[in-house]
Amino acid sequence: MQAWKRQLRRTLKVYWYHFNQARLSSSAAELAYYSLLSIFPAILIVGNVLPMLGVNAKTVLGYLQTGIPTSVYKLIEPVITDFLQHGSGGC
Numbered sequence: 001m002q003a004w005k006r007q008l009r010r011t012l013k014v015y016w017y018h019f020n021q022a023r024l025s026s027s028a029a030e031l032a033y034y035s036l037l038s039i040f041p042a043i044l045i046v047g048n049v050l051p052m053l054g055v056n057a058k059t060v061l062g063y064l065q066t067g068i069p070t071s072v073y074k075l076i077e078p079v080i081t082d083f084l085q086h087g088s089g090g091c
Contacts (some may be wrong), residue, residue: 008073047083 061080065073
């Protein structure tokens with residue numbers, strides 16, 4: 001009976017050692033933080049490039065409607081339509 005307890009203790013020690021070495025908790029927080037910071041500039045870049053490529057606003061809205069909740073879609077639909085039809089600078 002003592003053998004399985006030693007094995008369990010050893011397994012947990014090895015797990016804890018590797019968990020601390022990998023810094024999983026801080027890595028997850030860093031990934032979430034930097035992902036959140038990069039969303040807004042990415043939206044600006046894509047939003048400025050799509051009108052230059054001749055992409056129709058209705059096409060983009062069709063893709064968004066399938067990928068986001070209805071309440072969010074109703075909120076951002078007029079903003080995206082205006083942004084893609086009039087642009088925000090450039091040529």
